[in-house]
Amino acid sequence: MSITAAEIAKMCNVxxxxxxxxxxxxPGISEETRARILGIAGRYGYRPNYLASSLSTGRTRAVGxxxxxxxxxxxxxxxxxxxxxxxxxxxxxxxxxxxKDQARERNLIDSLIDRLVDGILxxxxxxxxxxxxHLRGLNLPVxxxxxxxxxxxxxxxxxxxxxxxxxxxxxxxxxRTVHFxxxxxxxxxxxxxxxxxxxxxxxxxxxxxxxxxxxxxxxSADYLDRIESILSDSPEKPGIFCSSDLFMLSIRKRIVDLxxxxxxxxxxxxxxxxxxxxxxxQRPASIFYPAEAIGEAAARTLDEMIHGRPVEQQRLLPxxxxxxxxx
Amino acid sequence: MSITAAEIAKMCNVxxxxxxxxxxxxPGISEETRARILGIAGRYGYRPNYLASSLSTGRTRAVGxxxxxxxxxxxxxxxxxxxxxxxxxxxxxxxxxxxKDQARERNLIDSLIDRLVDGILxxxxxxxxxxxxHLRGLNLPVxxxxxxxxxxxxxxxxxxxxxxxxxxxxxxxxxRTVHFxxxxxxxxxxxxxxxxxxxxxxxxxxxxxxxxxxxxxxxSADYLDRIESILSDSPEKPGIFCSSDLFMLSIRKRIVDLxxxxxxxxxxxxxxxxxxxxxxxQRPASIFYPAEAIGEAAARTLDEMIHGRPVEQQRLLPxxxxxxxxx
DNA sequence: TTGAAAGCGCTAACAA
DNA sequence: TTGTTAGCGCTTTCAA
Numbered sequence: 001m002s003i004t005a006a007e008i009a010k011m012c013n014v015x016x017x018x019x020x021x022x023x024x025x026x027p028g029i030s031e032e033t034r035a036r037i038l039g040i041a042g043r044y045g046y047r048p049n050y051l052a053s054s055l056s057t058g059r060t061r062a063v064g065x066x067x068x069x070x071x072x073x074x075x076x077x078x079x080x081x082x083x084x085x086x087x088x089x090x091x092x093x094x095x096x097x098x099x100k101d102q103a104r105e106r107n108l109i110d111s112l113i114d115r116l117v118d119g120i121l122x123x124x125x126x127x128x129x130x131x132x133x134h135l136r137g138l139n140l141p142v143x144x145x146x147x148x149x150x151x152x153x154x155x156x157x158x159x160x161x162x163x164x165x166x167x168x169x170x171x172x173x174x175x176r177t178v179h180f181x182x183x184x185x186x187x188x189x190x191x192x193x194x195x196x197x198x199x200x201x202x203x204x205x206x207x208x209x210x211x212x213x214x215x216x217x218x219x220s221a222d223y224l225d226r227i228e229s230i231l232s233d234s235p236e237k238p239g240i241f242c243s244s245d246l247f248m249l250s251i252r253k254r255i256v257d258l259x260x261x262x263x264x265x266x267x268x269x270x271x272x273x274x275x276x277x278x279x280x281x282q283r284p285a286s287i288f289y290p291a292e293a294i295g296e297a298a299a300r301t302l303d304e305m306i307h308g309r310p311v312e313q314q315r316l317l318p319x320x321x322x323x324x325x326x327x
Numbered sequence: 328m329s330i331t332a333a334e335i336a337k338m339c340n341v342x343x344x345x346x347x348x349x350x351x352x353x354p355g356i357s358e359e360t361r362a363r364i365l366g367i368a369g370r371y372g373y374r375p376n377y378l379a380s381s382l383s384t385g386r387t388r389a390v391g392x393x394x395x396x397x398x399x400x401x402x403x404x405x406x407x408x409x410x411x412x413x414x415x416x417x418x419x420x421x422x423x424x425x426x427k428d429q430a431r432e433r434n435l436i437d438s439l440i441d442r443l444v445d446g447i448l449x450x451x452x453x454x455x456x457x458x459x460x461h462l463r464g465l466n467l468p469v470x471x472x473x474x475x476x477x478x479x480x481x482x483x484x485x486x487x488x489x490x491x492x493x494x495x496x497x498x499x500x501x502x503r504t505v506h507f508x509x510x511x512x513x514x515x516x517x518x519x520x521x522x523x524x525x526x527x528x529x530x531x532x533x534x535x536x537x538x539x540x541x542x543x544x545x546x547s548a549d550y551l552d553r554i555e556s557i558l559s560d561s562p563e564k565p566g567i568f569c570s571s572d573l574f575m576l577s578i579r580k581r582i583v584d585l586x587x588x589x590x591x592x593x594x595x596x597x598x599x600x601x602x603x604x605x606x607x608x609q610r611p612a613s614i615f616y617p618a619e620a621i622g623e624a625a626a627r628t629l630d631e632m633i634h635g636r637p638v639e640q641q642r643l644l645p646x647x648x649x650x651x652x653x654x
Numbered sequence: 655t656t657g658a659a660a661g662c663g664c665t666a667a668c669a670a
Numbered sequence: 671t672t673g674t675t676a677g678c679g680c681t682t683t684c685a686a
Binding site: 047048049050051052054055060069070071073075076077079080083092094095096097104110111113114115116249252253256276278279280281 | 374375376377378379381382387396397398400402403404406407410414419421422423424437438440441442443576579580583603605606607608
């Protein structure tokens with residue numbers, strides 16, 4: 001712990017208040033005393049006690065960020081962008097990991113409240129009415145990202161439109177059989193899956209609008225085991241559209257392991273546009289999810305709320321197609 | 328902000344001290360008053376004010392973690408393991424990103440100090456004597472991970488041994504030409520590169536012990552452009568050993584782009600063993616860097632230091648080979 | 655079994 | 671231009 005302002009006051013033979021005036025560059029102090037005080041402060045490496053000042057003012061210049069994990073590039077990009085934004089604004093970010101655990105998510109929120117954060121940005125895993133009520137009761141700026149949270153401002157990608165973009169691309173290329181793989185959907189009702197279900201909705205909507213299309217929505221846990229029969233039973237080369245690149249890659253791997261060529265027995269398309277796709281010899285197509293842009297927009301939104309300014313209740317960013325050639 | 332202990336005292340017609348006894352399960356209070364107080368506290372959702380209690384005790388039950396970024400799987404694994412460990416111990420983790428920026432690293436340390444953390448775990452980017460002195464002056468438990476920091480306990484992988492393991496494997500398979508690619512080395516002297524240089528040292532040491540081997544240490548920024556000539560000029564199929572999987576993948580990509588087959592024109596080996604390698608049709612070999620284990624060991628070490636117990640100054644974890652088959 | 659009082663270091667309103 | 675004073679909410683020591 002460094003020297004305190006009271007100690008400086010004693011050393012300089014002035015009052016605590018005068019020291020404050022010098023330290024905070026406030027008016028009403030002679031240049032001479034100011035210089036003397038700043039001299040001592042500098043020499044002893046004075047740093048204001050963050051806890052004391054926060055306790056006194058009730059404000060902390062800190063925000064909380066809660067995401068599922070840090071492995072998924074989606075989340076690291078989100079977190080990095082937010083952290084960068086707030087660092088520039090002189091605000092500290094508390095980065096938290098919920099591990100998709102609703103109890104942990106609640107505990108984290110409590111910890112952040114304990115730390116008197118000025119606001120919270122989260123990718124919610126819970127979306128129960130109870131949870132929302134709890135959050136609302138905090139009376140604190142909160143922004144939901146990627147997964148919606150009823151009653152709170154939301155920033156995310158336009159998943160439904162993105163899924164339709166992907167389907168349209170399949171269609172334009174002549175595909176009339178396209179399956180949509182979305183394993184998380186089997187947990188629908190127990191956790192917040194708004195992003196995933198919007199993607200599935202986009203697919204289903206396109207299928208409804210194009211009755212000549214064939215294909216099914218696959219959400220079972222054994223989707224990998226079903227790939228073999230899906231591919232061999234298909235009368236024409238099918239499209240396989242996955243709700244996330246990670247599923248797409250696992251399917252691709254399975255196809256290779258079966259001894260088949262992933263790009264001749266079907267056409268794969270993922271969602272998210274993770275960077276690693278670049279490393280694959282035959283880059284699969286993917287719908288880009290603009291995580292960084294979402295992070296920055298969400299940070300900006302929270303910042304506005306913290307300053308008491310009105311904000312949009314919903315901000316949807318486009319999810320464009322990245323084709324096989326990377327463009 | 329929730330109700331305060333003083334408010335509870337007033338409501339229960341007891342003193343602030345008595346409320347504390349009830350809340351903290353301290354002796355010297357009748358069961359009846361305790362029940363009454365806990366009842367009110369529960370009903371109003373009392374939560375102790377973290378800032379006030381920390382200010383008063385000088386302890387925070389929080390630690391700081393500083394890593395370069397969150398994109399690299401190495402760091403996300405490290406951070407996840409540490410966070411998990413401390414969460415179990417009821418300690419909050421401040422996760423920070425230095426972006427390999429030495430000024431930022433210093434600011435982050437100051438921010439953590441301001442928050443009165445009980446200790447700091449970091450992958451240091453700076454290792455100047457000045458920086459170490461500054462850290463030492465804090466008089467706070469500090470553990471360095473992956474990159475060494477003179478004078479502080481260190482937990483990391485045994486990079487030199489890992490590099491020799493890789494070289495021995497090349498040797499056993501009959502390779503007599505092996506190049507080592509380590510682009511970061513060109514920044515040697517300006518930043519902390521101990522992990523990377525230990526890997527290079529392991530390579531050089533092996534080369535010295537085996538004079539019949541050929542190969543060079545490549546650390547220039549244009550390593551990618553040199554691949555073509557290296558491969559075409561080589562009299563025998565060369566080994567290309569990279570100090571990190573990411574470089575290895577970029578080289579692999581370049582080879583594919585040149586229209587060559589990466590596994591017939593050379594043998595690639597990386598370092599880190601990132602999970603993504605599993606997704607490649609022909610999985611390249613890699614030396615595994617045990618990031619999670621390092622994180623956990625480092626967390627345990629810091630925990631010991633916080634409790635004033637003696638710790639090892641150095642903890643080296645093995646870096647085993649993961650061959651092409653994934654084993 | 656209960657309570658009073660001082661202190662952690664800073665903020666902020668008010669006086670001199 | 672400078673100083674006094676009363677908080678912020680909790681911890682801790684000492685007294686009743």
